[in-house]
Amino acid sequence: MHKRVVFNNRVLPYLLLAPQILVTLVFFFWPAGQAIYQSAYIPDPFGLSSQFVGFGNFEFLLSDRYYLASFKTTVIFSTLVTVLSMGAALWLAVMADRVIKGSSAYKTLLVWPYAVAPAVAGVLWLFMFNPNVGLVAWYLKAMGYDWNHVLNDGEAMGLVVVASAWRQISYNFLFFLAGLQAIPKSVIEAAAIDGASFARRFWTIVFPLLSPTTFFLLVVNIVYAFFETFGVIHTITAGGPQQATTILVYKVFSDGFVGQDLGSSAAQSVILLFVVGLLTVVQFRYIERKVHY
Amino acid sequence: MAYRKTLAGLVAATILAGSTGVSYAATEIQWWHAFTGRLGDLLAEQVEKFNASQSDYVVVASHKGNYSETLNAGIAAFRAGEQPHVLMVFEVGTATMMGAKGAIKPVYELMAETGKPFDQDAYLAAVAGYYTTTDGEMLSLPYNSSTPVLYVNRDALSAAGIDPDADLSTWEKVGEALDKLKASGSSCPLTTAWQSWVHLENLSAYHDVPFATKENGFAGVDTELAFNGPVQVAHIEAMGQWAKDGKFIYAGRRNEGGARFRSGECAFFTESSAGYAGVKAEAEFAFDIRPLPYWASVEAAPVNTIIGGASLWVMTGHEAAEYAGVAEFLNFLSSADIQAKWHQDTGYLPITHAAFDQTKAAGFYEANPGTDIAVIQMTGKAPTANSKGLRLGSFDQIRGIIDEELEAVWAGDKAAKDALDNAVERGNQLLRRFEQANR
Numbered sequence: 101m102h103k104r105v106v107f108n109n110r111v112l113p114y115l116l117l118a119p120q121i122l123v124t125l126v127f128f129f130w131p132a133g134q135a136i137y138q139s140a141y142i143p144d145p146f147g148l149s150s151q152f153v154g155f156g157n158f159e160f161l162l163s164d165r166y167y168l169a170s171f172k173t174t175v176i177f178s179t180l181v182t183v184l185s186m187g188a189a190l191w192l193a194v195m196a197d198r199v200i201k202g203s204s205a206y207k208t209l210l211v212w213p214y215a216v217a218p219a220v221a222g223v224l225w226l227f228m229f230n231p232n233v234g235l236v237a238w239y240l241k242a243m244g245y246d247w248n249h250v251l252n253d254g255e256a257m258g259l260v261v262v263a264s265a266w267r268q269i270s271y272n273f274l275f276f277l278a279g280l281q282a283i284p285k286s287v288i289e290a291a292a293i294d295g296a297s298f299a300r301r302f303w304t305i306v307f308p309l310l311s312p313t314t315f316f317l318l319v320v321n322i323v324y325a326f327f328e329t330f331g332v333i334h335t336i337t338a339g340g341p342q343q344a345t346t347i348l349v350y351k352v353f354s355d356g357f358v359g360q361d362l363g364s365s366a367a368q369s370v371i372l373l374f375v376v377g378l379l380t381v382v383q384f385r386y387i388e389r390k391v392h393y
Numbered sequence: 394m395a396y397r398k399t400l401a402g403l404v405a406a407t408i409l410a411g412s413t414g415v416s417y418a419a420t421e422i423q424w425w426h427a428f429t430g431r432l433g434d435l436l437a438e439q440v441e442k443f444n445a446s447q448s449d450y451v452v453v454a455s456h457k458g459n460y461s462e463t464l465n466a467g468i469a470a471f472r473a474g475e476q477p478h479v480l481m482v483f484e485v486g487t488a489t490m491m492g493a494k495g496a497i498k499p500v501y502e503l504m505a506e507t508g509k510p511f512d513q514d515a516y517l518a519a520v521a522g523y524y525t526t527t528d529g530e531m532l533s534l535p536y537n538s539s540t541p542v543l544y545v546n547r548d549a550l551s552a553a554g555i556d557p558d559a560d561l562s563t564w565e566k567v568g569e570a571l572d573k574l575k576a577s578g579s580s581c582p583l584t585t586a587w588q589s590w591v592h593l594e595n596l597s598a599y600h601d602v603p604f605a606t607k608e609n610g611f612a613g614v615d616t617e618l619a620f621n622g623p624v625q626v627a628h629i630e631a632m633g634q635w636a637k638d639g640k641f642i643y644a645g646r647r648n649e650g651g652a653r654f655r656s657g658e659c660a661f662f663t664e665s666s667a668g669y670a671g672v673k674a675e676a677e678f679a680f681d682i683r684p685l686p687y688w689a690s691v692e693a694a695p696v697n698t699i700i701g702g703a704s705l706w707v708m709t710g711h712e713a714a715e716y717a718g719v720a721e722f723l724n725f726l727s728s729a730d731i732q733a734k735w736h737q738d739t740g741y742l743p744i745t746h747a748a749f750d751q752t753k754a755a756g757f758y759e760a761n762p763g764t765d766i767a768v769i770q771m772t773g774k775a776p777t778a779n780s781k782g783l784r785l786g787s788f789d790q791i792r793g794i795i796d797e798e799l800e801a802v803w804a805g806d807k808a809a810k811d812a813l814d815n816a817v818e819r820g821n822q823l824l825r826r827f828e829q830a831n832r
Contacts, residue, residue, distance in 0.1 A: 144830045146493040147472045151829055160826070166819070232644065232653055250645050251804045339793075340646065341800040357465055359790035360489055361826060 132373060138366035145360040157367035166343055167351070167368075174347040177261060178325035185265035186317055189272030194302065196273075197280045207277065214270035218328060222335030225263035249337070253344030256337050260345050263336060264329040272317050279313035280306065311391045319383055326376060348372050419451045422718050423477035425470075426454055427463040427703065431670070432537075435738055443725050450718035460703065461789065464489070467708070471496050476708045478719050481536060483703045484523060485788040488610060490706050491532060492786065492831040498707040498716070499532045500723065506713075507720040515727070515745050519697055519771040523782035524704050527611050533704040534723050537741045539667035540698045540767050541591040543567075543686060547679040549660035553577040557681070563689040564631065567661065571640040574660050581659035582640045586648035589795040590701050591663045591685070592632060593620050598780035599685065600624050601693035610784035614828045618791070618820045621813035624691055629802055629809035636803040643803040646796045665701060666767035669740030682763030684770050696780045698770050702741065742767055786827025791820040 139157050143150035161167045196206050213221070228236045229249060237247040249255040283306060291301045307314075330349050333339060339346035339354060346354075349372065356365030428436050433456060440454045457466040460483035467480040471493075482490050490497055504511035513521065513531055524533045547557035553574045561567055567583070574582035585591055597604040602624045607616040635641035642659065644650035654662035655675040663685065672680060687694040705726075707719055725731065732748030735741060737757050743749045749768055752758065758765040785791060798816040801807040807815075 142826060142830045144492060145468050145489060146496045148493060148495045149830075149832075151832065153829075160822075164822075232649070250649075251643060251800060253804075338646070340797060341804065342797045342806075354790070354793065358461055358793065359787050359823070360468070361787065361790070361823070361830075363830070364826070 135366045135369040135373070138362060139370045142361075142363040145362065150363075153363070157363045158371070161364065161367055161371070166346075169343060170346050170348055170351050173343070173345065174326070177257065177264075177329075177345070177347050178322055180257075180261045181264045181268070181325040181329065182318065182321040184261060185268040185321060186272050186314070188265070189269045189317075190276050190314075192269070193273050193276035193280055194306075196277060210273050211270045213267050214274075216267055218264070218267060218331030219335050220331075221263055221267045222260075222332040225259060225266070225332075226336050229259055249341075251341050253341055256341055256344050260329070260333050260336050264325065264332045267332075268321060268324055272321065275313050275317055276310070279310045283309045315383075315388060315391045318387070319380065322379060322383075323376065326372070348375070419449055420712075420715055420718050422450055422452045422479065422715060422722060424452055424454045424479040424481075424705075424722075425457045425463055425467060425477045426481040427456070427458065427460045427483070428481075429456060432739065435735065439726065439731060439735070442731070443722055446725070447721070450721065452718075452722055460486075471708065471710075474710070476710060478708060478711055478715060479722070480706050480708055481703045482533070482706050484538075484701055484782075485785075485792060487524060487533075487704070487782075488614075488784045488786045488788060488827070491784065492614070492827075496709055497532070498709050499530065500534050500707060501530045501532070503707050503716060503720050503723075507717045509717075509720040509724055511720075511724070515747065517742065517744060517746060517749070517768075517772060519776055520700055520742055520744050522776055523700055527608070533706045534726065535700075535704045535744045536702070536726070537667070537735075537739070538700040538702040538704075538744065539665040539741050540700050540771050541587070541595050541663055541685050542666050542763075542766050542770065543683040544654060544662040544664060544668070544672060545681040545683055546654065546657065546660045546662075546676075547681055549574070549579065549657070549678070553579060553660070557679070561683050562686060564628070564686045565689050567686050568631070568635075570661075571635060575638065575640050579660055580639075581642045581653055583635065583661040583663075584642045584644050584650035584653055584659045585662065586650050586664040586668070587701070588643075588646070588799050589792045592628065592799075593625060593795060594783060595685065595698045596625060596628050598697065598699045598782075599687050599695050600691045601696045601777055601779050603779050604783055605785055608778045609782065610786075611778075611781060614786060614824075614831055616785065616824060618785075618817040618824070621810070621817045624688070626810050626813055628688065629799070629813060633802040633805070633809050637805055641803075643800070665740075666742070666764075667702070667740045669764060670738070682766050684766055695770075695774075697772065697774050697776055699780060699782050700742065700771070737761075737764075740764065740767075742771065785824065786831065787823040790823055791816075794819045794823075 140152060140154055141150040142153050142157070192210060196203060196210065199206055216224070228234050229247065231237050231248045231250055240247045247255060249259050287305055288301055291305055296304070326347075327349050329347070330353060333345055333347065333350050334353070337345045339350050348368065352365050352368045352372065355361045355368065424440070426436060436454060440452045444451055455477075457463040463480070464482050464486050467476060467482070470476045476496075501511070501513070513529070516531070516535070520535045520538045521531055523538075524535055525531050543561065545557070545561065550557045550559070550570070554577065555570055555573055559566070559570070561570065571582045594604055597620055602622050603609060603619045605616045605618050605620070607613045610616040632641055636643060642650075642653070644653055648664060648668070650659070650662060651664060651668060651671065653659045654664070655672055657676070657678050666682070669682065684695075685698055705723065707716070727745055729745060729747035729751050732743045732745055733751040733755070736743040736748055736752055743752065753765075795816050798807070798812040802809050802812045
């Protein structure tokens with residue numbers, strides 16, 4: 101009875117794959133290859149001449165303690181953004197899942213921030229927390245707390261983390277909610293009949309069953325924190341104060357497009373490429389084992 | 394019916410084509426710039442005037458983002474062979490442009506090739522010097538140039554019991570005023586814009602101490618930073634102490650401090666002379682423009698301050714006929730009428746003596762006291778090797794480093810000497826890379 105569709109044409113599968121492969125080649129392999137090639141040179145900005153330096157750009161970077169500090173900043177930033185955006189989204193999804201009346205209104209409202217571009221989100225948060233004219237900063241001052249993220253590195257980090265996570269909460273929320281609704285009600289009801297409390301039901305049944313979603317979001321959120329938060333940082337702190345919020349991808353930008361140092365910028369992209377590759381491998385190899393499908 | 398409509402359309406199209414036919418014959422000149430808002434409008438007005446004044450050339454001005462973005466757009470376009478004829482580049486990009494020998498056409502060369510009249514002595518030496526080689530040849534045309542001055546909120550001084558006409562020419566005297574302002578409860582006695590430009594680059598020039606070796610980079614790309622000398626350290630130390638005491642309020646790396654001064658919160662504000670229009674439009678208090686203060690304890694001070702702003706670079710790869718138009722346009726921009734209007738409208742410095750004289754003769758300085766301070770401050774003395782300007786590679790990034798290190802001083806994390814030593818060391822690394830790239 102089992103019906104199988106078989107394509108006898110040997111070329112067709114390749115043809116069907118071709119657009120995707122072409123896109124990957126043009127938009128990923130080609131630029132990545134260029135970056136690797138350029139990382140071995142120190143060119144002048146106009147491309148009039150360039151000096152071959154081999155691994156010189158990498159040596160320069162890895163002996164630069166500010167570059168190494170940027171690694172640490174990136175780890176702290178990405179961890180905070182991921183934990184905050186996923187934690188908040190999970191909490192909101194669990195709550196929204198329980199709401200019966202007007203749940204679609206809640207859901208719609210919770211998804212809205214995702215439509216806001218990172219740079220715009222950055223400006224919104226900057227307006228609220230501007231030490232001089234910001235509304236929140238003003239209230240904080242009224243309560244006796246002198247908010248000044250322009251000079252205080254902890255406050256600056258906190259602000260870019262919240263602004264970055266805020267937008268991503270919506271995205272995570274959607275996936276968590278879908279994940280929650282896919283969990284069979286009968287399992288939860290059985291546990292409830294056995295007298296398990298809500299918290300216990302959540303940690304022993306819902307959370308493990310949600311693990312594929314959580315794992316997927318973990319990968320997506322780390323990639324987000326590494327790359328897409330650029331706009332938020334550019335608009336709020338521009339990497340400051342001192343270098344408190346200079347994450348790796350921001351340094352790629354500032355060295356390449358502000359400093360016109362394309363060799364160093366290319367070398368940093370290559371390093372970043374390897375870091376994210378490594379991270380993804382680790383995630384799939386070690387964390388995925390704990391995931392129940 | 395259908396036939397008639399088509400005919401009408403054809404006629405309309407012909408008329409349209411006929412009316413634009415004039416500009417088809419004219420040679421197009423592309424100018425990429427970084428101005429929006431009021432400055433953008435004033436720029437567009439200049440272009441319109443030029444286009445209306447003759448029929449051989451049409452200048453097309455395009456906004457390409459802020460200074461950094463405009464420079465990047467120009468570089469990317471050059472790499473793609475699509476570069477404009479004229480590119481606006483901010484003063485910190487000067488060394489980058491100079492290094493790109495095959496990409497730029499120096500202004501003196503352009504004028505010689507096209508045979509247009511060009512007298513370098515007509516330009517203010519203190520302004521044009523920034524864009525001139527050590528042999529005295531002008532590479533780019535200064536467009537908008539300003540220099541830092543001290544803005545004073547007279548009402549705030551009166552409220553603190555200080556005579557608003559008091560002498561504020563030295564930092565020692567300003568320091569005393571800051572003490573009184575703080576004692577009387579001012580929440581922002583002093584703030585600044587562009588900290589590196591005002592408090593290190595101009596401080597060095599004004600006190601005749603080097604910012605970098607090799608005549609601040611004019612004499613070679615093997616220059617090294619030198620702004621960790623005693624004069625600079627003493628100044629940053631004093632500013633750090635003021636920051637600690639709540640007398641100097643740091644608002645940000647760019648001109649964020651401006652909003653706090655214009656709202657009346659801050660008593661003193663060190664900012665570009667081009668900030669005049671904004672202060673005049675918004676301030677609801679009596680204000681003054683004073684010369685940038687200097688340290689009386691430094692014997693050589695004050696020499697002259699240096700400029701900030703942008704200049705116009707001519708790019709290679711275009712037809713001779715187009716270059717003739719570029720030369721004519723640059724001469725048009727340098728004419729006394731255009732320059733005098735630009736100077737009076739914006740607070741930027743005039744680039745020629747003629748424009749300054751014309752503004753003076755028109756009685757503008759009497760009607761707007763303080764607007765000539767910047768010109769006097771720039772031209773009062775002959776520039777020395779330390780006060781001609783700066784020509785450093787990767788300078789935008791070096792400013793970023795200076796910003797970071799100064800923030801460490803204002804936050805009380807670092808001593809002035811350590812911060813400046815560190816900035817010099819980090820900046821020198823970038824200079825060595827720039828030297829390598831421009832061998």
